[in-house]
Structures are given as C-alpha cells and as structure tokens.
Amino acid sequence: MAHLEKQGHEVTDIGPHVYDADDDYPAFCVETALRVVADEGSRGIVVGGSGNGEQIAANKVPGARAGLAWSVETAKLCREHNHAQLIGVGARMHTAEEAVEIVEAFLATEVSPEERHARRVQQLLDYERTGTPPALPEA
Numbered sequence: 001m002a003h004l005e006k007q008g009h010e011v012t013d014i015g016p017h018v019y020d021a022d023d024d025y026p027a028f029c030v031e032t033a034l035r036v037v038a039d040e041g042s043r044g045i046v047v048g049g050s051g052n053g054e055q056i057a058a059n060k061v062p063g064a065r066a067g068l069a070w071s072v073e074t075a076k077l078c079r080e081h082n083h084a085q086l087i088g089v090g091a092r093m094h095t096a097e098e099a100v101e102i103v104e105a106f107l108a109t110e111v112s113p114e115e116r117h118a119r120r121v122q123q124l125l126d127y128e129r130t131g132t133p134p135a136l137p138e139a
C-alpha cells in the first residue's frame with residue numbers, strides 16, 4: 001500500500017486489518033468490487049492464497065470485471081482486452097517483488113482501443129443486464 005501511495009495512487013484498504021488464517025475472503029472481495037464499480041475509473045486488487053476465490057467473489061458484483069493476474073502479461077491483458085477494473089492476485093503464487101510488478105503492470109495499462117474487445121465486453125454487460133445469452137454464431 002505504501003508503495004502504491006508513493007506512486008501517487010489513492011489507496012483504500014478494505015482489510016482484513018489483522019491476519020487470521022481462518023477468515024473468509026468473500027466479504028472483502030465483494031466490498032472491494034462494489035466500491036470499484038461505484039467509483040468509475042478506480043481499480044481494485046483482491047489478494048488471497050491463489051487469487052482464484054477472490055476473483056470469483058469480485059465477479060459476483062454486477063458490473064465488475066476481475067481477472068486472475070498471474071503474470072505481468074496477464075495483468076496487462078485483462079485490462080487491455082477484458083477492460084478489467086479488478087485483478088485477483090495469489091499471494092502464495094509469487095514473491096512480493098513479482099506481486100508488486102503484476103499490480104503495477106495492471107495499474108499502468110489502459111484498455112485497448114480495438115473495437116472487437118469493447119464489443120465482447122459489451123456482450124457480457126448486455127447478458128448481465130438482460131439475462132439473455134449472446135447469440136451463438138450460425139453453424
């Protein structure tokens with residue numbers, strides 16, 4: 001957090017503020033995603049053992065797009081191609097230095113201007129809003 005603040009980011013720590021190996025990640029991740037969706041332009045980082053459950057929890061919030069960022073490249077791609085506002089990071093999967101690089105890559109990347117990526121994201125948004133699945137292409 002201090003590292004990101006030093007870089008000029010305004011950081012909110014949703015918690016947990018005390019380490020408890022037996023606590024449950026959904027509340028932290030859902031709260032993070034709710035805040036990110038409510039604050040356009042903001043980004044969220046949800047951290048856990050693998051990042052998997054954290055990313056799944058964040059994606060339950062309507063409008064949230066959370067990618068599992070397990071490398072610098074996947075961190076960039078989930079922003080560029082998937083317009084992710086959040087990433088899940090697995091604390092047990094990386095060194096602290098690697099995790100910082102992954103988070104920095106995500107924060108430094110903007111969405112791709114390619115129309116096809118926006119089109120695909122829009123299809124997901126439409127599905128979320130209407131409940132009607134995107135049409136399968138004709139065989």
Ligand SMILES: O=C[C@H](O)[C@H](O)[C@H](O)COP(=O)(O)O
Nearest residue numbers: 021048049050051052053054
């Ligand atoms: O996907 C979920 C996260 O990786 C959790 O951090 C993980 O499942 C926690 O596992 P445990 O309770 O065995 O430490």
